[in-house]
Amino acid sequence: MVIRGRTGNTKFVKQMNREGILHQLRQEPRLSRAELAAKTNLSRPCVSALVEEMIQEGLIREVGTGESKGGRRPILLEYNVQAYAVVGAVFEGSDLEMAVADMKGELIAQRHTRLKQPVDGDSALKALEETLARLLAAGGIDRDRVVGIGVGLPGITQRRSGTVSHAPSTGWMDLPVGREIEERLRLPVVLDNDVNMMTQGEFFGGAGAGVSSLVYMYVGTGIGAGIILDKQLYRGSREASGEIGYMRIGDSPARRKGEFGVFEKNFSVTGIHGKAQALGLVVDPEESILRQLIRLSGEGSGPAEVLLNEVYHGWASGIANTVSVLDPEMLVLSGEMLHLDESGLNRIRELLLEWVPVVPDIRLAELRERAGLMGAVHSVLEAHSFASMPAGS
Structure with a gap:
């Protein structure tokens, strides 16, 4: 106008x-x-x-x-899309993915940081600060040229207030994380749930490009989903939509406030590792647990085959609960599910055909770790239109 x-x-x-x-x-x-x-x-x-x-x-x-x-x-x-830059950052478990992009959203430089265990809020913010400095140096970009940073965090994030109301993996509970990040980095911050960031990235430039509705399901240290309805990200009344990790799937011991949900306790990467150890399986925590189960099952391990089928059944149950309510055009699988082979995908499809009336198009995510970064960058470009900055700034 x-x-x-x-x-x-x-x-x-x-x-x-x-x-x-x-x-x-x-x-x-x-x-x-x-x-x-x-x-x-x-x-x-x-x-x-x-x-x-x-x-x-x-x-x-x-x-x-x-x-x-x-x-x-x-x-x-x-x-001139190179005149200024935006930064995207996504936390997932013990990993931090970070990138700097031009004003068109094209990535200029990218860095991966492995966080020291155990991860807490302070160590996560320190890693964010240090990685930003290295990233800008690698891209040859002055901090004064950065318009803002989009940060994807696990848990329930309140974008307007910049608070994280529920994040068991970092211990952030009703804390003003956005304000603290702004003070540390001296940059405007757009805060959002990590899976929401990934969902938007995959929707705008990945497997979901061209569809009007999709569900993006991510399995990592927790389990979450992002929901696109009529080409708009659905957040829910309290921005807690997609928290499917709290579905009652699997063994359901009493849950205390601040803990992970039942579904993710059983079928997240951490949950599956726990089940494997309980069965006496020797697995490497640094390697994909799904790949190891597929390999061990192929080598004739009975316990591995049983657990693998339990994982397929658990994941398919979460998918069935979600798609039977939302009826999306497409389901995008990401995180640990990217390691599904054709046999595993077919098994999940077979279960869904038995359980729900309509099965959506099921695809593996195309952008992988870049999905969250693309979503984080897009969130800054959307919220901080550079044209609205004061003239001469």
């Missing part, structure tokens, strides 16, 4: 007009000053003045000439 300068606060009107110009250049690259004036309904002198200002700031650049329509060939303009 363009606001004429005759009314309202002059500074606000100027900024809205800048935003209108940048919006047009993001939608349709390589426009002339005259074309921008026509599309924004601003006068040519106004457009020229604002364009020159933004060229000096590095937001817009001249990129050659267009076709003549009777006079001099017009100089074409382009939004």
